[in-house]
Amino acid sequence: MKEIERKFFIKIMPDISGLIPWHSERFFLKSEDGFEERISRIQDRFFYDKKLVVSSMERDREKKEITEGEFNNQKSRAYGSTIRDTYLLSQNPKITLQIYRAQFEGLIRAEVEFNSIEEASAFKPLPWMGKEITCMDIARDSTN
Secondary structure (H helix, E strand, O other): OEEEEEEEEEOOOOOOOOOOOEEEEEEEEEEEOOEEEEEEEEOOEEEEEEEEEOOOOEEEEEEEEEOHHHHHHHHOOOOEEEEEEEEEEEEOOEEEEEEEOHHHOOOEEEEEEEOOHHHHHHOOOOOOEEEEOOOOHHHOHHHO
16 A cells, blocks of 8 residues: 655644544554554554655555554564554545654644645645655654
8 A cells, every 4th residue: 555645843733622633652663774664552453564665755555453462462572652642634635633742742743645646746735834844754753
């Protein structure tokens, strides 16, 4: 599956009152040479992901649901983690606001997902979005 995204810092906090976030904990198993392997708990579900960088905006992604036992077993070999709450702001394009917790408390960023590179390239950031960080290390959770 292809994943095409652009990411931004927040200039002005959008109104998220009335939105219910989903809570996630992500643990990193491997990250090198554009390849990333990780596990996540999102609410009460568990996932294993592999990502391979294709370009600054595009990744090949393989994601499968795993059991809580598999999650806990893999978690023991993790080298880092992120904890965040995610708010869905729109569906087309899919825009989420991510508020980080724990060691990254205070980090807030927007993520915009697209169906094509052309759509991503044509996207004009919304007035509340700040500096684009898509090509920066801070845009990848594994390096936060």
